[in-house]
Amino acid sequence: MDARVRLPLGLGEVAVWQALGLLAIVALFALYPVIDRNIGHVSAVADAGYFLLLVFGLNIVVGFAGLLDLGYAAFFAIGAYTYAMVASTQFNLHLNFWPMLIGSACVAALFGVILGFPTLRLRGDYLAIVTLGFGEIVPQVFLNLDKYTGGPNGISNVDQPVFFGHAFGFNPVPYYYLYLVVALISLVLLNNLRRSRLGRAWMAIREDELAATHMGVNPVTTKLLAFAMGASFAGLAGCIYAAKLTLISPDEFNFSVSVTILSAIVLGGMGSLLGAFIGGLLLALLNFMVLPQVTNWTHALGTALHNEAIQNADLHYIIYGLILVLVMLFRPEGLISNASRRAELHHGQPATSAAAAGVE
Amino acid sequence: MSAPLLAIEGLTKRFGGLTAVKELTMHVEAGSISSLIGPNGAGKSTVFNVITGIYVPTAGDIKLGGASIVGRKPHQVAAAGIMRTFQNIRLFAFMTVLENVMVGEQTRMHATPLDSALRTPRAQREERAVSERALELLDFVGLSAQSEQWARNLPYGMQRRLEIARALAPNPRVLLLDEPAAGANPVEKRELMALVRAIRDRGVTVVLIEHDMKLVMGISDRVTVLDYGEKISEGDPQSVRRDPRVIEAYLGKGA
Amino acid sequence: MAIFLQQLINGIAQGGMYALIALGYTMVYGIVELINFAHGDVFTLGSFLCIAILALLGVSASGQIIAGWQGALIALLVVVLAALLCGVIGVLIERFAYRRLRNAPRLAPLITAIGVSFLLQGVMRNWKGPSEISFPQFLPNPTFAFGGVHIDLRELLVVIVSILMMVALQFFIYNTKLGKAMRASAQDRDAASLMGINVNTTIAWTFFIGSALAGVAGFISGMYFGTTMFTNGYQAGLKAFTAAVLGGIGNIAGAMLGGFLIGIVEAMTAQYISDQWTNVVVFSILVLILVLRPSGLLGEQLPEKV
Numbered sequence: 001m002d003a004r005v006r007l008p009l010g011l012g013e014v015a016v017w018q019a020l021g022l023l024a025i026v027a028l029f030a031l032y033p034v035i036d037r038n039i040g041h042v043s044a045v046a047d048a049g050y051f052l053l054l055v056f057g058l059n060i061v062v063g064f065a066g067l068l069d070l071g072y073a074a075f076f077a078i079g080a081y082t083y084a085m086v087a088s089t090q091f092n093l094h095l096n097f098w099p100m101l102i103g104s105a106c107v108a109a110l111f112g113v114i115l116g117f118p119t120l121r122l123r124g125d126y127l128a129i130v131t132l133g134f135g136e137i138v139p140q141v142f143l144n145l146d147k148y149t150g151g152p153n154g155i156s157n158v159d160q161p162v163f164f165g166h167a168f169g170f171n172p173v174p175y176y177y178l179y180l181v182v183a184l185i186s187l188v189l190l191n192n193l194r195r196s197r198l199g200r201a202w203m204a205i206r207e208d209e210l211a212a213t214h215m216g217v218n219p220v221t222t223k224l225l226a227f228a229m230g231a232s233f234a235g236l237a238g239c240i241y242a243a244k245l246t247l248i249s250p251d252e253f254n255f256s257v258s259v260t261i262l263s264a265i266v267l268g269g270m271g272s273l274l275g276a277f278i279g280g281l282l283l284a285l286l287n288f289m290v291l292p293q294v295t296n297w298t299h300a301l302g303t304a305l306h307n308e309a310i311q312n313a314d315l316h317y318i319i320y321g322l323i324l325v326l327v328m329l330f331r332p333e334g335l336i337s338n339a340s341r342r343a344e345l346h347h348g349q350p351a352t353s354a355a356a357a358g359v360e
Numbered sequence: 361m362s363a364p365l366l367a368i369e370g371l372t373k374r375f376g377g378l379t380a381v382k383e384l385t386m387h388v389e390a391g392s393i394s395s396l397i398g399p400n401g402a403g404k405s406t407v408f409n410v411i412t413g414i415y416v417p418t419a420g421d422i423k424l425g426g427a428s429i430v431g432r433k434p435h436q437v438a439a440a441g442i443m444r445t446f447q448n449i450r451l452f453a454f455m456t457v458l459e460n461v462m463v464g465e466q467t468r469m470h471a472t473p474l475d476s477a478l479r480t481p482r483a484q485r486e487e488r489a490v491s492e493r494a495l496e497l498l499d500f501v502g503l504s505a506q507s508e509q510w511a512r513n514l515p516y517g518m519q520r521r522l523e524i525a526r527a528l529a530p531n532p533r534v535l536l537l538d539e540p541a542a543g544a545n546p547v548e549k550r551e552l553m554a555l556v557r558a559i560r561d562r563g564v565t566v567v568l569i570e571h572d573m574k575l576v577m578g579i580s581d582r583v584t585v586l587d588y589g590e591k592i593s594e595g596d597p598q599s600v601r602r603d604p605r606v607i608e609a610y611l612g613k614g615a
Numbered sequence: 616m617a618i619f620l621q622q623l624i625n626g627i628a629q630g631g632m633y634a635l636i637a638l639g640y641t642m643v644y645g646i647v648e649l650i651n652f653a654h655g656d657v658f659t660l661g662s663f664l665c666i667a668i669l670a671l672l673g674v675s676a677s678g679q680i681i682a683g684w685q686g687a688l689i690a691l692l693v694v695v696l697a698a699l700l701c702g703v704i705g706v707l708i709e710r711f712a713y714r715r716l717r718n719a720p721r722l723a724p725l726i727t728a729i730g731v732s733f734l735l736q737g738v739m740r741n742w743k744g745p746s747e748i749s750f751p752q753f754l755p756n757p758t759f760a761f762g763g764v765h766i767d768l769r770e771l772l773v774v775i776v777s778i779l780m781m782v783a784l785q786f787f788i789y790n791t792k793l794g795k796a797m798r799a800s801a802q803d804r805d806a807a808s809l810m811g812i813n814v815n816t817t818i819a820w821t822f823f824i825g826s827a828l829a830g831v832a833g834f835i836s837g838m839y840f841g842t843t844m845f846t847n848g849y850q851a852g853l854k855a856f857t858a859a860v861l862g863g864i865g866n867i868a869g870a871m872l873g874g875f876l877i878g879i880v881e882a883m884t885a886q887y888i889s890d891q892w893t894n895v896v897v898f899s900i901l902v903l904i905l906v907l908r909p910s911g912l913l914g915e916q917l918p919e920k921v
Contacts, residue, residue, distance in 0.1 A: 196476030211450035216438035216467035317737030324730025
């Protein structure tokens with residue numbers, strides 16, 4: 001069966017069975033709220049949407065351009081606060097959701113450039129720590145500027161979107177479809193970008209910055225574009241997140257959010273768009289469906305056994321920690337990856353001695 | 361005599377107390393093959409690094425086609441038309457052979473990120489043209505069969521040739537080759553000589569740093585010899601070969 | 616003036632703790648070029664272990680005071696045991712999580728270290744619960760007054776212990792065979808190994824000493840603040856790392872200097888600006904130093920290799 005189908009939107013050619021599989025997956029996602037009538041489930045899967053957008057954005061920065069950003073949650077916060085401040089009772093501004101969707105992305109992208117600029121000359125691990133510092137500073141600033149941001153209480157009564165007269169309200173289904181549409185568009189755009197002039201420039205910077213600049217890649221604009229585009233996804237996610245939840249507070253955007261997103265990318269395979277997608281879906285599933293369920297069970301078990309420790313057990317930290325450690329140790333290329341990359345990452349050395357002499 | 365394409369005038373580069381290159385003047389004619397030779401540590405690679413903008417010269421000037429390129433950043437030097445290879449090959453290991461060459465064409469491309477993300481007809485046309493040209497270059501260096509492999513999986517000799525193809529991608533005016541024959545066997549060296557001549561015949565001016573005298577003498581129009589950062593001899597291969605200062609620098613006094 | 620001096624003393628006491636933790640970061644970075652992200656959590660684990668050991672000794676958070684040599688003996692026993700345990704945990708972390716990745720791409724061990732950090736937090740979270748837990752205050756705490764300035768025994772203890780540890784470490788690094796092996800390995804691992812130094816053992820000892828110092832810091836932090844929490848190590852660790860970077864990463868004297876400076880900056884910010892802004896100020900220092908002078912105050916400025 002070697003008939004091949006050319007997918008639309010520049011997604012390339014695949015075998016027929018792969019195309020059918022893809023169609024089935026898209027159909028499953030499109031019909032999910034019809035199949036599963038449990039509103040709680042739909043809400044959880046919808047939340048996977050913002051998670052996935054964050055994974056896509058961070059994957060540009062970490063996966064494509066090789067810049068380890070540990071403060072990515074800051075841009076999520078900036079996106080959420082941008083929308084919440086202009087579309088709530090906070091200042092009694094009630095700007096429309098749809099233009100603000102783009103507006104939040106732009107504000108986050110702007111901050112991506114501002115915070116990215118000082119890091120341009122830094123080596124990998126120093127860049128990681130500087131971004132981590134930004135990740136600490138930004139939520140703290142939101143916390144402290146309580147005149148504008150509501151301080152520790154955050155901003156409540158955030159406006160919900162209205163689509164041609166249909167108010168979204170608290171029904172998760174429209175949010176689900178909004179996330180689905182945004183995620184699908186993002187996937188197509190990112191796939192195009194990855195195989196473009198800019199995508200190759202990002203990867204060249206990731207592989208060897210010095211060589212890349214000698215081949216004509218401008219390191220400043222290339223890196224800033226990675227920070228800006230990465231941040232814009234977080235801005236989008238933050239905007240929808242704030243609208244769906246209708247309230248936000250500074251402690252939702254801490255370091256563990258950044259680490260959770262990073263785990264998804266590491267699990268899926270750094271640099272691979274498909275990997276980011278699958279890693280993101282798996283961890284979103286874990287985060288929004290499996291772990292809450294496990295917490296319910298352990299709580300019930302602890303109550304039955306009158307054991308407080310089991311009752312209060314919490315596996316989030318342990319599981320994310322284990323994912324990072326085990327994947328890096330035993331499958332550093334992630335779930336989705338190429339065989340050659342696997343060989344290098346496992347042995348820390350190029351496969352052939354000839355290559356060893358050449359690739360530093 | 362017409363004005364040289366690449367003119368290095370009184371170039372000095374000091375690192376702290378160490379003078380790596382001292383008052384070097386070197387003129388490269390358009391369409392020629394020039395070589396820069398000298399014992400280890402003579403400052404040859406430093407000359408390349410200054411030309412390509414890694415280092416700013418302490419004194420002196422570098423002109424390409426009459427315009428000074430001193431103070432330009434590496435990517436601007438590349439855009440001006442000077443491309444290079446590296447002494448210890450620096451390919452983009454986890455990109456395909458074709459993608460490596462396509463990175464080299466960055467400076468010739470005009471697609472904006474928006475064009476690329478939306479795959480506008482303009483971007484698609486450019487992408488097609490660029491990949492066709494990259495394939496043509498791979499064919500030129502004899503790597504068309506490997507175009508979809510990871511760069512890092514190529515054997516050493518092929519990696520050297522890929523680096524050359526990548527540097528040729530934007531159709532540069534000057535190509536700087538840093539020890540292209542290092543680690544090559546005699547057969548590969550002969551192939552390399554033919555390749556360098558073919559590059560020259562495409563209209564690219566070549567400057568190479570090389571240790572292999574037979575190769576240097578065989579293909580160079582002009583040879584410049586450095587020792588401790590200073591030019592000690594210059595001329596056509598025959599005259600340089602007979603220059604007593606060159607013999608002394610290579611073999612030591614009393615040889 | 617009295618307020619300023621009082622804050623200076625608070626800052627120095629807090630800074631002593633940061634300095635002790637910073638030593639672990641700086642030693643490990645000096646030798647394996649890894650930002651050991653889990654180090655701050657080893658520090659918190661030190662506090663947790665102290666609480667557990669005290670419980671075994673029958674000392675609880677009930678507020679009972681054990682004065683005289685008995686109290687001193689218990690304190691000594693607890694701090695030594697906690698240091699040893701933390702040291703062993705540090706060695707285990709290096710052996711099982713980092714060693715395999717020593718030659719991997721640079722970011723791989725950093726990501727692993729973040730994972731270990733989360734893992735340790737998860738263990739502590741399930742061990743003692745999600746909220747603040749109290750640290751038994753079993754030592755008497757007389758206050759000494761000099762003019763308008765008050766120093767209590769705990770503050771004195773923090774400063775004395777941290778300075779003692781640093782002097783001992785400095786002596787160790789410069790005067791023992793192992794210390795010299797560490798310095799040699801930090802300079803050039805391959806050359807050190809060619810000279811007959813067992814690099815694996817040296818690295819293991821580096822982790823042991825760094826983690827043991829974090830354990831000591833865990834004890835004095837518990838005594839000083841009276842509480843701890845499973846997430847404490849993250850911020851304390853980040854501030855200690857800031858201290859290490861400020862002083863010049865890889866530089867032991869720099870880590871101490873950086874620790875005290877960060878402690879003082881924190882105390883002064885809290886006094887003269889607002890305690891809401893201390894974290895912002897400290898992390899801004901981290902960002903500024905890394906961007907403007909990555910070699911820190913005492914580090915050497917190294918040119919980048921091409």
